[in-house]
Structure formats: structure tokens, C-alpha cells
Amino acid sequence: MGSQSGATPFTREQWAVLCVIGSVHFGCAICVSLQAPFYPAEAERKGVSASEYGLVFGIFELVSFLSCPILGKYLDFIGPKFMLNSGIFIASTCSILFGLLDLVTGHIDFITLSFTIRIVEALGTSAATTAAFAITASVFPDSVATTFAALETFYGLGYIVGPMIGGMLFSLGGYILPFVSMGTFLMLDAIFIYFILPPLGNEPGQLRPEVKLLAMFKIPDVGLDSFCIAATAVSMGFYSATLEPHLRKFCLTPVVTGVMFVISGTLYAVSAPLVGRLCDLEVQPKKVMVAGSVCIVTSYFLVGPLPGLPLPTTMWMCVLGLIVHGIGTASILVPCFIDIIRSSVASGFPDDMTTYGMVAGLWASFFSLGAFVGPSVGGVLYDTIGFRSGTLFPVGMHLLVFVSVTCFVCLYNGPGPAVPVPVANPGDAECCIQRGRNLPQDIPPLLPSKCSDSITTGYGSFGTPVPFLTAIS
Incomplete structure (x- = not known):
């Protein structure tokens, strides 16, 4: 790739x-x-x-x-x-x-x-x-x-x-x-x-060398991306549970209230393909994620506004904040998916359906975790301390995202330290731990494509060349 x-x-x-x-x-x-x-x-x-x-x-x-x-x-x-x-x-x-x-x-x-x-x-x-x-x-x-x-x-x-x-x-x-x-x-x-x-991957029941989910999660990039996914889902869930009572002061009709909920989702749907295209055009995903975290913090600054600020809650600020929130969520969720794949393959996971399935499951799992925590905690915070003070919860999470990802971008070079990838068959270990390169060449392509002729066009081609990992004895 x-x-x-x-x-x-x-x-x-x-x-x-x-x-x-x-x-x-x-x-x-x-x-x-x-x-x-x-x-x-x-x-x-x-x-x-x-x-x-x-x-x-x-x-x-x-x-x-x-x-x-x-x-x-x-x-x-x-x-x-x-x-x-x-x-x-x-x-x-x-x-x-x-x-x-x-x-x-x-x-x-x-x-x-x-x-x-x-x-x-x-x-x-x-x-x-x-x-x-x-x-x-x-x-x-x-x-x-x-x-x-x-x-x-x-x-x-x-x-x-x-x-x-x-x-x-x-x-x-x-x-x-x-x-x-x-x-x-x-x-x-x-x-x-x-x-x-068309048929894809192995035939059902045919198992390739097994790789461990825990080994994938130990990759620094993957752990950071997973936290970013969950934090973004928390932000979305917080709004879903608390935005309607927060807007009651404006005495909106049910139709207008429904439109307010649609704003963020619409901007997410519109901006997600643009963000994806940026990531495919060699823009580093983590830099896009930094911008996304800034957007989400800005959103709560406008919609709340944040406690301690001598600003009233106004309709135009809420609308603008929800627009920025939709752009911010797309700028985190989309880059995280591709970054986990790149980091996993660069750290030794095979560039095949086994890895893609694990990445897809990991992304969906942490999004669901955030989607469960966001409205649950948001509802409790709204009942106890109100909307403005409650926004400190998602804002704090995304300030942590901003600091963590920024430090990662500034200080961390290369695709990651050597992370041994356990495999089911020790005889296959050597070819399965070479940062996604030199994999068995007899794995057939999933679909004939004009885009790719060999396995070296996969995600393993991203990043700098690195030495072989040490096989697990």
C-alpha cells in the first residue's frame, strides 16, 4: 500500500x-x-x-x-x-x-x-x-x-x-x-x-499463523491511537446525552432541536472523505489528529462555554461549536484507522486479512467503549455539576490527546521499537516478524487490482527500513 x-x-x-x-x-x-x-x-x-x-x-x-x-x-x-x-x-x-x-x-x-x-x-x-x-x-x-x-x-x-x-x-x-x-x-x-x-481472504476454517492482539496493543502507536478513538467517541456521546437539556434555554422547537443534533454528524460525513484523502496523500496521520483535538476542545469552548469564562451561552456559538466538532471528530477517527494499520505492519504484523481484521476489531471496540462511557458519564455530570462544568471531562481528555500526540510527533521517529509478534507455528516466525516485509510470496491477492502488483506495495513500504526482529524461541 x-x-x-x-x-x-x-x-x-x-x-x-x-x-x-x-x-x-x-x-x-x-x-x-x-x-x-x-x-x-x-x-x-x-x-x-x-x-x-x-x-x-x-x-x-x-x-x-x-x-x-x-x-x-x-x-x-x-x-x-x-x-x-x-x-x-x-x-x-x-x-x-x-x-x-x-x-x-x-x-x-x-x-x-x-x-x-x-x-x-x-x-x-x-x-x-x-x-x-x-x-x-x-x-x-x-x-x-x-x-x-x-x-x-x-x-x-x-x-x-x-x-x-x-x-x-x-x-x-x-x-x-x-x-x-x-x-x-x-x-x-x-x-x-x-x-x-467476490471471495476474499482464506476459505472459512483455514487459519494462517496466529498473531496476538496483546502484541499489537503493546505497539506505542496503537495504544495511543486507541485512546484517541475512545476519547473522541466520549466527546460525541457527551453531546448526545447533554446537548438537548443545554439548549432548552433557547426554547427551540423539536424540529430545530433535531437540526442541532444533525449539524455535527453532517460535518463529520462531509469532512471524513477529505481527511481520508489527506492521509492517503502522505500527510502524517498524527499531525491531522493534533488538529482534530484542537477542534474538539474549541467546540466545547464555544458550546459551553467553558466554566470560568465570562461569556454567555449564545445560539450562534453553539452552532459554530457543533460545526467545528464534526470536523474534529473526522480528523481523529479516520487517521487513527490508517495509523494503526501502518504501525502494526511496520512493527512486524503480516500485511494480510488477519491483521486487517484485528485492526478493524480494535478500532470498533474502542469507539464502542467511548460511546458507552460518554453518555453514561455525561448524564451523571450534567445532573451533579451542570453542562458547563461537565464539559471539563471531554475537554480534559482531548487536551491529553493533544499533548500526547504532539509529543509523539515531535520526539518519536521511525515505525517503532522491535515488538516480537507471537505466531502459532514457530517455523513461520522468521517471515512474520520482519516489519511486514519478506512475507510468504504464495499468499494470493484478495482482488486483482491496478494499484498493487506485489506485497511490497503494502503498508510495510511506509516508514524507514529497520532491522529484522528477533524471533521468539
């Missing part, structure tokens, strides 16, 4: 993959977000408290945090195409079942089934998105950041329009129609992908 000075045209197969994977992200995002306008009211009619149905929303992110690394580790063994289709099928089935909860009458039965379906849906969605990210990294070797950002745009658009579509369908057909409609859409998408997407 060498650096490219100019745009390289995609092959027909690559365009097909981008379209089908984009549809997966769009559909999954809608299914995750469409219940927000009407599920709480339905739950309250069943006698469910706000704390209980709040946990129904939060459990999704917690399950994703726990499951994504495991799914990513075994993605090459399961098979990326099989995991993608299976995840979509599970998520679509759970969406339909969630719509049938309207038929459940008892409080205990309703909340128990809500938790059960939501947990299984989280497993399916995690499998689908983890496989999708890994497929993207392998099929688009010379433009990973750009295509990853494009998928994030699909997901962002789906997450934005999900509540709107859910509300419209709810008004047309009641509680069941939104879930059945989107579940059916995802199920048809899975059938379409089965016939359109």
Missing part, C-alpha cells in the same frame, strides 16, 4: 465492493438509530423506567466493545465474506424481532426481550462492521484512508437519517413498521452481497 502521488482509478471489482460495503454501513446505522424517537415512549407504556430503557441503548455499545476484538482476531479463520453476511443476517433478524416487542405486554418480559434482542443485534452488527472495515483495508491497498472515510460517511448519513426515517415510518404504520422495513432492507442487502461480493 504504497504512497501515491496521484489518484489511481479503481477497478470494476473495487467499485462493486465499495458500493455493497457502503450499503451495509448505511443500513446498519439506520437500524441502530431509528428507534430513538419512539422506543422510550413504548417502553414507558410497558412500565419500563428511563434507567432501564437507557441501559437497553447502552448495552449495544458495551457488547460491541467486548466482541469486536474477538471477531477481528478470528475474521480470517471464519472468512470475511461469511462473517459479513452472517452479521447482516443476524442484525436484520433482530431488527424485525425488535419490532414485534409491541406485542409483549408484561414489564419483565418486555425489558428482558429488549435486552436479549439488543445484545444479539450488537453481535451481528459488530461482525458486519468489523468484516467491512477489514475488507476495505485489503481491497483498497493504496487508498485505505479515503475508502474508510467514505464508509464512515455512509454510516454517518445512516445515523443522521435513521431517527427521521423511523419517525416517518412510525407515523405511517405504528411501532412495528420501522423495524420490519429496515430489517427487510438489510436482509435483502445480505442476499445481494452474497452474489455480488
